[in-house]
Amino acid sequence: MEGFPVSITEVLCLGASVTLSSICYYMYKKSRTKVDRLEDAPHLSINGKLKSVLKISAENCLRYAVIEGTVQPVGETLKSQFQKDTVGVLQKYMLREHKLVWNGLSHTWVDSERVLHYRANAVPFMLVGADNTVVKILDPLQAGGVHTEITYEKFHQVNYGLGDILGQYLSGEKLKGQLETEEMLKVGSTLTGIGELVLSPDGALTLQPPSDGCQFFLSVADFDTLKGEQESTSARWKTLVVVFAAVGTAVLLWLGRRCYLRLKLRWERERARRDFEKRRTGEFVAPQEEAAEEDMENTCLICFSRPRDCILLDCGHVCFCHDCYRALPDGLCPICRQTISRVLPLYYA
Structure with missing residues (x-):
């Protein structure tokens, strides 16, 4: 799935769970049929x-x-x-x-x-x-x-x-x-x-x-003992069906949770991008000769052409513009190398 990688381990777990659940369910139905026929036999x-x-x-x-x-x-x-x-x-x-x-x-x-x-x-x-x-x-x-x-x-x-x-x-x-x-x-x-x-x-x-x-x-x-053995076999297969089905369900829930978190992060980044775009709308872009006179302390440390306009969380560093943040390859703060969980726009008074 594009943008949502699934590991080989997760694919194997899900495939094994579905396969084993199907096999155990088939054996359960087969053993249950034997028990039903024994109960109906005169x-x-x-x-x-x-x-x-x-x-x-x-x-x-x-x-x-x-x-x-x-x-x-x-x-x-x-x-x-x-x-x-x-x-x-x-x-x-x-x-x-x-x-x-x-x-x-x-x-x-x-x-x-x-x-x-x-x-x-x-x-x-x-x-x-x-x-x-x-x-x-x-x-x-x-x-x-x-x-x-x-x-x-x-x-x-x-x-x-x-x-x-x-x-x-x-x-x-x-x-x-x-x-x-x-x-x-x-x-x-x-x-x-x-x-x-x-x-x-x-x-x-x-x-x-x-x-x-x-x-x-x-x-x-005797008949009751024989029937009890078949019922025990049927119960064991039923237990295995429940166990393997539960494992498959847990894997699906884990994949669903990962998908939701990725989508949530994507939505937050998109919202932050829109906020930055709104902030920049209508701003005056100074000529190159005038931009050189601006305070270099507020200039992006990567492109050196735009002001620093975002705060990185959880570390709190302010070091580059939002466009350069979006271009980061690893999602780590270039100052402290911590993982960036969120980014907020920076407003100057």
């Missing part, structure tokens, strides 16, 4: 009446429903690699590398994590109700929510020699070790499922990811 018991409910529904299907039952395998089960007596229907194995990386900006070591290996296995399973009514679960690996328990966890720490320590300081990386974990959805666990409930033509009940794109949930927690 809660159904797995029993003999479930098929009757689906038969009177459109296309023998409920787009989003909540059920709860006991996990049982359809066929074979998965066995834990580390706990011989533990069997389940879902198994996740992960090997993660933990290390410290030197941050040149903060001059500190920060934690870093990298997944070295990940493997997920699943076998067909179902949820069983109180009267042995079953609902088969489809595509469980696509589900969100905490539906597995940690069955094994071990951290393998690395031992260092003197050469390794020197190499770490030179490379800027310190290897801490590797974390090995196994998680399983155990047979017999109580599981809450939220998704599309379908009654197939052969009379089988299935719970699958919703066809309308809503979140598919499987959780070992």
